[in-house]
Amino acid sequence: MKAGELERCAAREIGIGAADADRFGGTADARLRLPEIGAQSTLADVLKLLGHAPVDVRLPERRFANRRVHRGHALVHANQPLENLYVVLSGSFKSTLTEAEGSQQIVAFPMRGDLIGLDAIQGARYPATITALEEANVAAIPYAELTSLARLCPYLERALMTAVSAELVRNYQVMRAIGVLGAEGRVVRFLHELGARAARFGFSARALRLPMTRADIASYLGMSIETVSRAFSSLAAQGLIEVRRRSIRVLDPERLGRAEDARSRTAPPSRAVALSLPASGARRPRQPFDRAA
Amino acid sequence: MKAGELERCAAREIGIGAADADRFGGTADARLRLPEIGAQSTLADVLKLLGHAPVDVRLPERRFANRRVHRGHALVHANQPLENLYVVLSGSFKSTLTEAEGSQQIVAFPMRGDLIGLDAIQGARYPATITALEEANVAAIPYAELTSLARLCPYLERALMTAVSAELVRNYQVMRAIGVLGAEGRVVRFLHELGARAARFGFSARALRLPMTRADIASYLGMSIETVSRAFSSLAAQGLIEVRRRSIRVLDPERLGRAEDARSRTAPPSRAVALSLPASGARRPRQPFDRAA
């Protein structure tokens, strides 16, 4: 592949339907085809985006205002009072946590189908600044109406809880990544996460477009820009991926997945031994076996 | 203070009201005094624990079964289907995430007033194993009845959302800690977290009892046991804390707080410069200033 080709291709991939079918997976089935982005979104649109099957039942005809956010602009600022929850219709964001002393950390990359603002419910203020990484569109759900909406439409309530729950689990994964994995492992896991999210909307998990800079990735994964770059280079040298700036092509998903836990901080001597043991805490005779009931 | 005294004192601190007033803060006011632990908990008990003011309005007379969990026993196992959410009445737990390859990571320490099982809603299975670190009691809220309960009592719904939101924010803090802070900073932040949680129920944030082992802390903070121990020793040598096995006494909260960001991985040359700048992303002429509206 010639230099720049993959790059240009990915850059084209801002629109939804214009993707090269070969590269970005087959076109999504009807369930995944999302509505046009206009001035408003219906309740059905929102539910569809959140991943809850657009049941055929009659939904209340509530409409939500859409809002466009330009690259580099903030959707919400940290410490700003909670007004709306937002559902990402298109584009992607970064969620930056800024500590009093100035240290910053990116804690999430909200993308299409993600809910923004759940972390603001406690405290009634957005804890993080949410900035658009590219042109993006969101639907605004007024928080004040949330409870009445949930009462009106049980699906919405369920969708909300599921979204938070999913976010919790995703954060666990990140914590694990940063906690126990080495540099390459973290990057691999990051790619895996991106792939999974792309696949959710019918895109290929093997041709990834990174809307964020290396600095953003570094912050998210708790490492330095240089180390992120080196990890990419190393994985590419192993023939696992192909890196073209903001576009990653996964060449060998199989081996890539195994590469994730390969290097835990400093290479573990032989994982086999550890695996043969009852995995910590279960082999103490003093404490009876765990039993749930 | 003689050796062992602080230790014994803390060990005594399993019961709720028996705390030495001088050491563990004044007795809590009525709002924080929690009900006895019997066979069942009322809705009011649960709401109180979750931190929502026990409004005087008449609450539905729903009662929840309590369950006792012995030290080392699991409340729920990973991958087990979601049945109940649990509110911790007393004691503390560790939430362990186990990956397919055997690597483990502790992602949370549910304690009194915390909600367990929110992460299981998505997927309908508990993603982590929850083990009691000491004798503990929980109230079980059947998940199947959750929506009907929420409809019955709006306060519960609000409490649930707040609880998840708080957990999200707490996880952000942990991610930041593991991501940008050095070993000592992580431990300091951990102590700060424990202190804040103790203070929530009227206990002193300066005399901390650690229900978890060093290994648990290490896993939670993404470091090795030895480094945790070294961090404690170092902080003690600086006169910031006093360490007596599972009991920590904070001697200088002021300086301790400042010690948190002191060492970011490798000491930052001079944070002042970074602070004077508009904090990343705002100083590129190409992109207009962020404005929320």
Add this chain to the structure above:
DNA sequence: CGCACCTTTGAGAGTGGTCAATTTGTGTGG
């Protein structure tokens, strides 16, 4: 077309991990 920013790559230094030994406290059994 040139200035920024992003990205990559190299060299040296430091934090923190691994291995290992010692101390201390807890629980069990003599």
Add this chain to the structure above:
DNA sequence: CCACACAAATTGACCACTCTCAAAGGTGCG
């Protein structure tokens, strides 16, 4: 009741991964 055994915790020495510093391509936008 005391001794033994085991787990938890502490401390030291060595080394590797990753951070910092530094500089050179590469892109895209003004």
